[in-house]
Amino acid sequence: MGSPVWPRMRDAVANWRPVITVETLALLGSLYFGLTANGAFWKAAWVASGGQVPLMGALLVLLVGLHGLLLGLLLARAWARQLLGVLVMGSALAAHYMSAYGVYLDGDMLRNIAHTDWAESRELMTPALVMHLLIYGVLPAALVQRTRLAARPFLRAAAVRGLFLVAMWSLVMAGAALSFKDLSSLLRNHREVRYLVTPGNYLYGIARMALSGDDRAQAPLLPVAEDARRAPSAAARRPRLLVLVVGETVRAENWGMDGYRRNTTPELAAAGVINFPHVSACGTSTEVSLPCMFSPFGRADYDESRIRAHESFLHVLQRVGVDVAWHDNQSGCKGVCRGLALDMIAPSSDPALCNGLRCYDEILQRAVPAAAAPGARDRVIVLHMLGNHGPSYFQRYPPAFERFRPACHDAELGHCSQDEIVNAYDNAVLYTDHVLAGLIARLAALEHYDPALVYVSDHGESLGERGMYLHGMPYSIAPRQQTGVPMVMWFSSGFAAQTHLDVGCLRSRAAQPTSHDSLFPTVLGLFDVDTTARRHERDLVEPCRARGPA
Structure with a gap:
């Protein structure tokens, strides 16, 4: 006779649908981003700070608080799981390229990515990327979709969300206070590390691109050198x-x-x-x-x-x-x-x-x-x-x-x-x-x-x-190496x-x-x-x- 253990385990996995609040989901997402999507940031911060462990702890608190604030503002019960799933996939993609190629995700890099053609994109789709996306993108995104989000009356939900945002802001302040001198020195002398904070980096870049708008690509180009004139040409040249x-x-x-x-x-x-x-x-x-x-x-x-x-x-x-x-x-x-x-x-x-x-x-x-x-x-x-x-x-x-x-x-x-x-x-x-x-x-x-x-x-x-x-x-x-060119x-x-x-x-x-x-x-x-x-x-x-x- 077969053991009844495996069918029970299979049924338990199939029926696993934990009920959590949107705020809990946001906090878990913030922790996940801080620990898995920011490898390039942690490496750069560790090297720049000379390996100061207290500063690393303060930065973790700061990152969790910042992304908690961000997710607290973005996530609503109607779309929280879907949006967080997209962010998990996007962060896995960003983390892979930042770690594999040492790139920084600012607005110009995101615009460059947005205008990349299929031939360029195809070359970057390597087996290492596929494996990274499966482990750090697809699997956690699937787990997010298995959750069920608790419903609350509107006023109570608004009050809880407000308290959550206050708590996340307090985390930000606590992270800054824990190692203020070292943190300010890091951000002053190595400002580039901010382009490694994921998903904040690409969300900020996307927002800037959206605000700048693509309507300029459709508007007529404004003239330059309207007074341009050519010198008379010699005959029969x-x-x-x-x-x-x-x-x-x-x-x-x-x-x-x-x-x-x-x-x-x-x-x-x-x-x-x-x-x-x-x-x-x-x-x-x-x-x-x-x-x-x-x-x-x-x-x-x-x-x-x-x-x-x-x-x-x-x-x-x-x-x-x-x-x-x-x-x-x-x-x-x-x-x-x-x-x-x-x-x-x-x-x-x-x-x-x-x-x-x-x-x-x-x-x-x-x-x-x-x-x-x-x-x-x-x-x-x-x-x-x-x-x-x-x-x-x-x-x-x-x-x-x-x-x-x-x-x-x-x-x-x-x-x-x-x-x-x-x-x-x-x-x-x-x-x-x-x-x-x-x-x-x-x-x-x-x-x-x-x-x-x-x-x-x-x-x-x-x-x-x-x-x-x-x-x-x-x-x-x-x-x-990136700014010096031949001519x-x-x-x-x-x-x-x-x-x-x-x-x-x-x-x-x-x-x-x-x-x-x-x-x-x-x-x-x-x-x-x-x-x-x-x-x-x-x-x-x-x-x-x-x-x-x-």
Whole structure:
């Protein structure tokens, strides 16, 4: 005969539906978040405080109180279980990425995540993520759904909720009082740890995104440089063609021409480009840098709402008679090219260069015109590269470019050594070098244009330094690996002659520090566009141009 114990246990589990109050659920949720979703926070706080155990205890009390306040305000009996289940899943997801890649969840990072395309998201869906979500997300969320919430008359429920909020506020005050001196020192000297407090970090970021609104994406862009005028052109000159290449996630530290220990840029060095070794990015993510680097406001006068609401210098060029087109092998132009010609590279457009999800960057070379049509106007072609977008650096270059070995072949970077990660990253830089050199060769062969090329990366990347990977750190605390980017320029003899440019002079000045803020005045200057919005002191080329007819 079978034992009756197992059927009874099975029935007990099936019938397990504890009755608890919403306040109890909120407190349990706060404890759960504090103990399981904040590993990155505890690690950072432990290191920053020098391992002060009393401070850790005070921080736990503070975290439980803060999240208790938050949940006490958000949870109502009608939706408490469903909302808490969503928060548990979201916190498990956030905790995994913060621990695995050392990222910080501020508003810019959340916006970057929100605009991530399927191909990028797919690369981050690793077995480690699935296991983490099952243990810390699905299982506790399922337990939350098994509870039954006690009902109370409205007035009594309101009174109990008020007392609960007072109790949580008292916990916050108690946590602060327990170790006030050490706590204030931690928050003053290591303000970045606040971006690790989960789920408070992403809830705050989502609220900021909601308040800022996406209606600006639908509103007409406000004009910039309305007084823009072009200098008269010399008769019968050939049209100018500028190929502006926006690199992706390439950092200056691994750029061969910037003094890196490896020669990751051999073909560009042979092509005689002008290298700018000290360039600072507008931001640490594409979502921030791309609008910023094409804007007249830039990092020096950074105002996100203002930047996104206004036109870029591409619109100014189009308005004064320069043809503009954007070709994208990434996740879009982030509003920079709104209203302009846009070509999104289809991930299945060429079986030799594409795998159905991504295309190698060589496909962008097709955007270079073979010849100019009769009466063609000056042109700017923007090429937005896939570049070194992580974490799957090994998928950014063809196998023939895997010269630095062993290379990491895993999107879960924690499974690879730092040397393996750097090898894969450097292989991708080597491929970028090859693509750019190929573009220059195509441009040099043109007979009906006077061409030039400018390349600059949008932001850099962390490859394990100080436990950080990828990018998107808040700019104020971002390491140089995420803010220092490479930039090169190449000018045909015809383009240099047309613009009266002394290439030797520019080469000698290139070592001076500069930033993305120079892009707006420099590109407008290359097409002889003058406007009060153009900051001449930031124009990299103007000091090396002689006065004369265009």
